Amino acid sequence: MGTPEDLALGGWDISSASLADAADRAGVLEPDLRRQLRPHTGAMVPLRGAYDPSFIADNQAPRADHVMPDGWSKQRRLDALRGDIRDFKAASGVDFVVVVWTANSERYSEERAGLNDSADALLGAIARGEGEVSPSTLYAVAAILEGCPFINGSPQNTLVAGALDLASRHGVAVVGDDFKSGQTKMKSVLVDYLIGCGVKVKTMVTYNHLGNNDMYQLTDGVMWKPKSAAKSRVIDDIVDGNGVLYAPGEARPDHVVVVKYVPFLGDSKRDVSEYTSETFMDAHYTTVMHNECLDSALCAPLILDLALLTELLTRIDFQVGGAAPSPDAPYEPLHPVLSVLSFYMKIPLTPPGEPIVNSLGRQRAAVENLLRACVGLAPESDLLLETKCVPARGGGS
Numbered sequence: 001m002g003t004p005e006d007l008a009l010g011g012w013d014i015s016s017a018s019l020a021d022a023a024d025r026a027g028v029l030e031p032d033l034r035r036q037l038r039p040h041t042g043a044m045v046p047l048r049g050a051y052d053p054s055f056i057a058d059n060q061a062p063r064a065d066h067v068m069p070d071g072w073s074k075q076r077r078l079d080a081l082r083g084d085i086r087d088f089k090a091a092s093g094v095d096f097v098v099v100v101w102t103a104n105s106e107r108y109s110e111e112r113a114g115l116n117d118s119a120d121a122l123l124g125a126i127a128r129g130e131g132e133v134s135p136s137t138l139y140a141v142a143a144i145l146e147g148c149p150f151i152n153g154s155p156q157n158t159l160v161a162g163a164l165d166l167a168s169r170h171g172v173a174v175v176g177d178d179f180k181s182g183q184t185k186m187k188s189v190l191v192d193y194l195i196g197c198g199v200k201v202k203t204m205v206t207y208n209h210l211g212n213n214d215m216y217q218l219t220d221g222v223m224w225k226p227k228s229a230a231k232s233r234v235i236d237d238i239v240d241g242n243g244v245l246y247a248p249g250e251a252r253p254d255h256v257v258v259v260k261y262v263p264f265l266g267d268s269k270r271d272v273s274e275y276t277s278e279t280f281m282d283a284h285y286t287t288v289m290h291n292e293c294l295d296s297a298l299c300a301p302l303i304l305d306l307a308l309l310t311e312l313l314t315r316i317d318f319q320v321g322g323a324a325p326s327p328d329a330p331y332e333p334l335h336p337v338l339s340v341l342s343f344y345m346k347i348p349l350t351p352p353g354e355p356i357v358n359s360l361g362r363q364r365a366a367v368e369n370l371l372r373a374c375v376g377l378a379p380e381s382d383l384l385l386e387t388k389c390v391p392a393r394g395g396g397s
């Protein structure tokens with residue numbers, strides 16, 4: 001498995017700022033550290049981005065000074081992105097490329113038959129220049145056609161059915177959607193703990209505020225919709241999967257999601273949340289939580305993990321045939337939709353027929369146990385049966 005030191009970084013941006021200037025603009029890292037890094041980061045300049053203002057917040061327009069010409073068709077943009085990937089791979093000397101969407105949230109793309117419901121429909125829509133093909137979907141298609149896994153770190157529906165079909169056709173891994181970085185991760189853990197203890201969560205009133213550009217673009221009501229859905233749905237499987245506490249069809253907990261833009265705070269993301277539950281004899285149990293951390297400090301490790309784990313997972317083949325496959329059974333790669341990386345995503349994409357698991361503990365166990373299987377270890381169950389099933393009085397072995 002690779003390490004962060006093995007990575008070469010590159011990418012696109014609609015802003016021409018070098019990494020050094022972008023870091024100064026964001027003000028995330030300490031000024032002296034930024035100064036020390038400038039000899040390196042000053043030379044890291046992004047490639048021109050595929051920009052479509054109809055898909056991102058209007059307030060991002062002042063940044064868009066580094067974009068492909070307006071007159072370029074979707075097909076020409078796709079071809080340019082594919083060429084950028086090939087050029088990066090050749091220039092950096094890496095042997096594997098993973099493309100991670102870390103850019104703005106986009107509005108949802110319309111999904112309909114003949115537009116993006118199959119690989120051929122999507123490729124045809126790009127060739128025709130259909131307006132409903134989003135920039136992020138162009139990046140995803142470019143990555144897939146270049147054999148590079150694509151990870152969607154934002155909440156929009158980048159990986160439409162046609163993109164997933166294309167990934168399956170080419171056997172290229174995809175992961176989505178929306179990095180699970182702060183409040184949502186904490187929410188999934190707390191609700192998992194409460195429900196796991198038989199405490200019935202009745203309200204989740206969760207509030208975020210921060211002042212970075214990611215939040216600034218979410219002040220646009222259209223861009224907020226995908227993020228709101230991503231922050232809201234994370235509880236679904238935990239509640240739906242507990243028929244003892246929540247009868248089928250019973251109203252779900254009151255779930256409020258509020259996010260506000262507070263410029264002065266910059267990248268410092270604050271999570272102020274209150275959870276009220278019913279416990280024994282319907283007594284109320286209220287938890288109030290305040291978390292603060294730099295949004296970038298929460299997201300950057302996820303991006304590194306996702307790139308490194310995705311590369312590793314693409315090297316896994318398993319022998320088809322259940323627990324005792326015949327010696328000559330064929331070997332297959334994992335399904336292109338790498339749902340085992342749900343740990344990192346607010347709204348995990350899963351292969352057809354696989355239920356979404358949002359419990360953070362179960363998601364982590366899935367990654368751990370898959371890696372254990374790769375080195376011949378049994379899944380970790382924490383059962384410790386071997387020490388529980390021993391004679392209490394020193395009887396025969």
Ligand SMILES: O=P([O-])([O-])O[C@@H]1[C@@H](O)[C@H](O)[C@@H](O)[C@H](O)[C@@H]1O
Pocket residue numbers: 179180181182183184185208214215218227231259295
């Ligand atoms: O992961 P989380 O803290 O629940 O959600 C966060 C959002 O509330 C915030 O608006 C956004 O800027 C962050 O990138 C992150 O998506």
